[in-house]
Amino acid sequence: MGKTMSTPEALIELLRQSGRKMTPQRRAIIELLVHDTTHPTAEEIYQRAAAMMPDMSRATVYNTLHELVALGGLVETHEFSESGIRYDTNLDPHHHLFCIHCHALVDISHDFAEITLPPREAAGYQIIRHQITFYGLCPTCQERNKEQASPSNT
């Protein structure tokens, strides 16, 4: 299953092959990305990168993320952008589990049998792929809900 998960080597190679220079900043961002499965935002990546390289600038983080996306080594997830676009190094088609309380986002690699849209429902669209999102409560938030019988958000 998880075949196309990006490695640092693969991403560095992508940059090299497109004629780009390797820099310590890009290397650091790539390392952070591939070791983070939480679908972090640009700001989160910046914060972690800046902790190691204090001179790191946000522009470099944004630039590097955009380059990697353009080169196909990284995927943007616009689906849960309450606080910015989230990035994903899992390049396989996959689905997601989203905690409606704490916004944790987890990959699902399970392959669902034949979800096909009846042509009459397709409104003339040429369908390329589909993605399922499961909304629910993560284990941590279930616990918190039990402890305090207080309602929360969407």
Add this chain to the structure above:
Amino acid sequence: MGKTMSTPEALIELLRQSGRKMTPQRRAIIELLVHDTTHPTAEEIYQRAAAMMPDMSRATVYNTLHELVALGGLVETHEFSESGIRYDTNLDPHHHLFCIHCHALVDISHDFAEITLPPREAAGYQIIRHQITFYGLCPTCQERNKEQASPSNT
């Protein structure tokens, strides 16, 4: 099928029952919302409302949208927010068709009932609902792609 699609009367009633005043601005925004199936953004609603009521302010549009969402008469879609949250008066659980080229967003009312996540894949999440998004090209964008491929006219 679309039995929970909001009507102007239903939305006005929601506001009334929550002790709010009816204003021409709110009425105009509600009318626009229920007659627009494109999942418009706040800015798009503002532009259309301002065309009819030149004194309309963005704050009123944002306030009204948030009120209706809080009262359950309107749904926010964070999924395709390349240019802001999009709003949906279709309150039934439903799926979407998204054009990756022009970002048109269309409802799918078809019921794919038999999609269940195996417990071992659920990572301990308590699942509340799921939503499928089909990504593809709308009829218009398919045409444009064909024209580009075979250069003939216009």
Add this chain to the structure above:
DNA sequence: TTTTATTTTATAATTATTATAAATTAGTAA
């Protein structure tokens, strides 16, 4: 080592959204 195009950084600009506070008004009661 020198050169140079690329990259990084600091900074400003832009866009979507939220906050604030003064002016207006819907709904109510005299």
Add this chain to the structure above:
DNA sequence: TTACTAATTTATAATAATTATAAAATAAAA
């Protein structure tokens, strides 16, 4: 119908995420 008052609208400022710009720094080639 008029006056009252709390809710609403508006203009404006503030904030947050992102993009643009241009000078300083540097990776890679010569």
